[in-house]
Amino acid sequence: MKKSSILATAITLSASSFFIPAVIAAEADIQEVLVSASLVPIAANKSANAITVIDREQLKNRAALSVSDLLRDVPGLAVSRSGVQGSQTQIRARGAEANHLLVLIDGVEANDPSQSDELNWGVMAADDIERIEVIRGPQSSMRGSDAMAGVVNIITRSASEPFSAAAFTEAGSFSTQRSGFNVGAKQGRVDARLGYSNMQTDGENISRTGDEKDGYENSSLNFKAGLQVSDELRISVAARHSDGMNEFDADNDFDGFVEDQDSVSEFRNSTMRVQGDYSSADGRWQHKLMVAQSNNDNEAFANGTLGNVTASTKDQVQYIGSLFWNNGAQRLSVLAEREEEDFQQRGPLSWGLDPNQDRERDTDSYALELRTEISDDLTVAASGRYDDNSEFDSASTFRVEAIYQLNNSLRLRSAYGTAVKNPTFTERFGFYTNFIGNPNLEPEESSSWELGIDKQMGELDLSATLFDAELENEIDGFVYDPATFAYTSGNKEGTSQRQGVELTASVAMSDRLVINAAYTYTDSVEADGAGGYRDEIRRARHTGSLNLAWQAMDNLQINTNAQYNGSQTDVYFPPWPAPSQTVTMDDYRLININANYSASDQLDIYLRLDNLLDDDYEEVFGYQTLGFGASLGLRFSL
Numbered sequence: 068m069k070k071s072s073i074l075a076t077a078i079t080l081s082a083s084s085f086f087i088p089a090v091i092a093a094e095a096d097i098q099e100v101l102v103s104a105s106l107v108p109i110a111a112n113k114s115a116n117a118i119t120v121i122d123r124e125q126l127k128n129r130a131a132l133s134v135s136d137l138l139r140d141v142p143g144l145a146v147s148r149s150g151v152q153g154s155q156t157q158i159r160a161r162g163a164e165a166n167h168l169l170v171l172i173d174g175v176e177a178n179d180p181s182q183s184d185e186l187n188w189g190v191m192a193a194d195d196i197e198r199i200e201v202i203r204g205p206q207s208s209m210r211g212s213d214a215m216a217g218v219v220n221i222i223t224r225s226a227s228e229p230f231s232a233a234a235f236t237e238a239g240s241f242s243t244q245r246s247g248f249n250v251g252a253k254q255g256r257v258d259a260r261l262g263y264s265n266m267q268t269d270g271e272n273i274s275r276t277g278d279e280k281d282g283y284e285n286s287s288l289n290f291k292a293g294l295q296v297s298d299e300l301r302i303s304v305a306a307r308h309s310d311g312m313n314e315f316d317a318d319n320d321f322d323g324f325v326e327d328q329d330s331v332s333e334f335r336n337s338t339m340r341v342q343g344d345y346s347s348a349d350g351r352w353q354h355k356l357m358v359a360q361s362n363n364d365n366e367a368f369a370n371g372t373l374g375n376v377t378a379s380t381k382d383q384v385q386y387i388g389s390l391f392w393n394n395g396a397q398r399l400s401v402l403a404e405r406e407e408e409d410f411q412q413r414g415p416l417s418w419g420l421d422p423n424q425d426r427e428r429d430t431d432s433y434a435l436e437l438r439t440e441i442s443d444d445l446t447v448a449a450s451g452r453y454d455d456n457s458e459f460d461s462a463s464t465f466r467v468e469a470i471y472q473l474n475n476s477l478r479l480r481s482a483y484g485t486a487v488k489n490p491t492f493t494e495r496f497g498f499y500t501n502f503i504g505n506p507n508l509e510p511e512e513s514s515s516w517e518l519g520i521d522k523q524m525g526e527l528d529l530s531a532t533l534f535d536a537e538l539e540n541e542i543d544g545f546v547y548d549p550a551t552f553a554y555t556s557g558n559k560e561g562t563s564q565r566q567g568v569e570l571t572a573s574v575a576m577s578d579r580l581v582i583n584a585a586y587t588y589t590d591s592v593e594a595d596g597a598g599g600y601r602d603e604i605r606r607a608r609h610t611g612s613l614n615l616a617w618q619a620m621d622n623l624q625i626n627t628n629a630q631y632n633g634s635q636t637d638v639y640f641p642p643w644p645a646p647s648q649t650v651t652m653d654d655y656r657l658i659n660i661n662a663n664y665s666a667s668d669q670l671d672i673y674l675r676l677d678n679l680l681d682d683d684y685e686e687v688f689g690y691q692t693l694g695f696g697a698s699l700g701l702r703f704s705l
Contacts, residue, residue: 103171103200103220106209106400106436106450107353107389113438113446115468115480117143117519117532117569121199128616128626128663130237130675130700132245132266134199134221135188139630140612142569142585143203143217143534147605148189149690150273151241153283153313156188160203161534162565162591162606163216167488169206171220173291173305175338178213179363180408181379183491187363190309190334194247195262195289197224203569204534205515207486208450208466209402209434215486215513216536223307225291226251226260232705239675239698241280243268256295263288273690274316277327285311299346306339317369323640324689328369335364353389375422375499376413379492381406402434402452410492414499422498428489429457444472454487459510462487476523483516494542494556501553502544509558513538515565526575531568538563541593545638545647552643561594563603579618586611602636605687607654609633622665630657637688655684671702 104114111118119141131137135156139146148156157165166184170177178184199221206214234248247264263286270282286309293303312333316325340359346352361381367374389400407429414422434452441447451465466484473479490508491497497504515536522529539562546557567589575581587610592600615627634654640647658679664672674697681695 101200101202102174102222103218104202105438105448106387106402106434107398109438112472112478113440113470115448115470115482115517115519117203117517117530117534119201119203121201123197126193126196126198128624129628129661130663130673130698131193133189134191134193134196137193137199138201138219140585140614140628141201142571142587142610142612143567143589144201145589145606145610145632146188147686148692149687150315151270151281151283151691151693152189152243152268153270153285153311154189154273154281154315154690157185157605158188158219159606160216161536161567162589162603163536163538164488166213166491167215167217167486169210169214169218171218172307172338173221173223173340174342174357175305175340175359175361176213176381176383176406177221177336177338177361179336179361179379180381180410180492181363181365181377181412183493184213187334187336187365189313190285190311190336191221192264192266192285192287192309194264194287195224195249195307197222203532204482204517205464205466205484205486205513205536207464208452208484209436211404211406211430211432211452211454212462212487212489212510215488215511223289223291223305224249224251224260224262225293226253226258229253230705231260233703235700235702237698237700240696241268241270241693243696243698245698245700257293259290259292261288261290270314271691271693272316272327274325274327275689275691276324279316279327279329281314281316283311283313285309299348301344303342303344304340305342306337308335308337310335321640322642329371331368333366333368335362337362350395351391353387353391355385355387357383357385359383359385374414376411378411380409383407396440398436398438400436400438402432402436404430404432404434406430406432408492410496412497417498417500420498420503424496426492426496427457428492431455446470456489459489462510478521480519480521481517484514486513486515487511488513490542490556494544503548503551503553503555505546505556508542508556509540511538511540511542511558528571528573530571532570533568534566536565538565547647559594560596563591563593564600565589565591567591581616583614583616584612601649604637604649605635607633607635609654624663626661626663628659628661630659631655632684632686639688650688652685652688655682656680657682669704673700673702674698675700 099111100108102108104116138144143161145159159165160168170186202218206218230252232250237245245266249262251260265286267284269280273281288308291305295301315330317328317330318325338361342357345354364378366376383406385404387402391398410426432454436450438448447469449467454462464485468482471479488511495504495506517534519532540558541563543559544556546555569587571585573583591603591606595601611631613629617625619625636649638647639650660676662674677696
């Protein structure tokens with residue numbers, strides 16, 4: 068497949084992008100400070116990355132149940148949920164794999180080593196979050212293995228007032244109930260905030276047949292505190308914990324479709340960190356030392372009997388030191404990091420194999436980042452990272468970028484980088500049903516470039532990004548072994564390609580109406596083994612969004628949100644001995660409406676209407692999704 072042909076198609080399609088139904092999260096303001104686009108926070112206009120920021124106001128107006136619902140709006144991201152709220156959910160960036168996207172919660176790596184190095188997006192509640200930064204493109208040169216396609220940085224709420232307290236309650240379709248509270252205080256040099264939320268829903272049936280409902284429960288606790296020891300030194304702690312259960316269906320008769328089952332998965336996920344930040348009085352030196360840990364426990368039950376159990380722990384110690392000179396126009400940062408990961412699996416004997424095992428891996432990493440403002444208009448940066456892993460050969464990655472401000476309204480940006488993704492514990496050693504791990508896997512490697520342009524014309528902001536990535540040693544998790552009738556993982560021969568274009572537009576039609584739009588064309592293909600290419604599954608070529616934020620009255624805000632997801636392929640496994648088949652899932656359109664009414668300074672009333680047209684669609688073949696739903700909620704604050 069010729070790159071020039073693909074890019075020409077992308078550019079042609081982008082010309083008509085605004086005629087495609089769409090939703091959006093607002094692009095980062097040009098003066099906004101980004102936490103995760105560099106080793107040290109930088110201004111958005113000094114980064115070459117394509118970036119989306121979801122701020123507190125958007126989080127409030129959308130009143131979403133889960134973070135994955137919000138990320139559907141972000142250009143370049145593809146969301147696949149296996150059913151209803153709480154179901155297994157994957158997010159892919161720019162046509163890459165789900166475990167190529169690193170997720171940080173208050174700086175702590177939250178990807179679960181026991182779940183193929185993916186975040187359990189299905190149970191990531193949207194409560195107590197201040198903002199979400201989405202950095203698209205390879206970030207391995209600063210963030211390591213899991214950041215091959217991008218980073219999602221979730222920043223939770225901190226106390227900002229002498230005293231604050233709030234509570235909310237919500238009820239809606241599918242017997243959904245949600246409630247929570249938070250309390251915080253900031254006095255002198257000390258601040259602390261605690262938030263709690265609980266959600267319960269009966270859900271709907273995931274399988275295509277039957278009427279058994281698949282429910283979901285989730286309780287989340289968030290704590291954040293800080294002490295300003297002196298003008299130069301701050302000590303902070305952050306912790307987030309969630310636990311609950313989700314009911315699911317399974318394919319117990321091996322006909323390729325899930326059917327009603329009394330199956331339940333219980334989960335417990337937590338992240339925590341202690342961090343010290345020091346900045347010298349003259350501003351020339353900055354130091355950060357972080358000690359962090361994430362824990363994940365997952366247990367599956369069938370008909371009340373405990374089945375497969377997985378658990379993981381990731382311990383991390385990270386130091387970042389930075390030297391600034393020339394009035395801050397130049398900066399050199401160094402990173403030193405130690406990461407220890409433990410994986411545990413328990414389960415009954417099956418297929419004559421014992422799934423019970425304990426594994427571990429350690430990584431020592433070092434990174435450098437140089438950022439320099441050559442002039443008022445030109446900024447360049449280079450970063451490199453060396454990873455010494457206990458299980459694989461050492462790996463080196465790098466990234467270079469340039470940002471040129473042509474004038475006050477036009478900016479050009481470009482970047483080139485390499486990335487690596489180590490095989491997961493599950494791919495190497497996991498065993499469940501008829502999947503057997505392959506300990507001989509090699510790490511995946513990629514190289515990519517992107518070109519972007521940002522234009523401001525009065526109240527209209529436009530942005531376009533072309534991206535191109537090549538992946539070698541892609542890991543295929545569906546290698547069939549006819550001798551054992553089982554599946555395993557293997558590195559594919561040939562090169563996989565991901566190419567496309569991301570477009571965004573934002574315009575303030577008046578003081579009361581803001582319109583945001585986005586469109587993404589993604590061509591993600593893999594070698595088919597016969598000299599050609601085939602589409603990667605669950606990655607639509609065309610996605611788009613349109614969002615209208617209307618301040619109808621001083622105390623009434625209405626948000627109308629439309630999403631378009633083009634047709635995409637998936638894999639169907641018919642009864643043995645028939646081979647797997649590629650199927651095409653239809654495109655779909657979703658319309659969601661949120662209304663927020665401020666009855667007083669303390670009381671807000673909100674209404675959320677999801678899937679207003681009751682569209683019938685699937686994001687994973689054979690798994691039904693939710694139809695029309697409505698929820699009414701109250702927020703009260705002191």
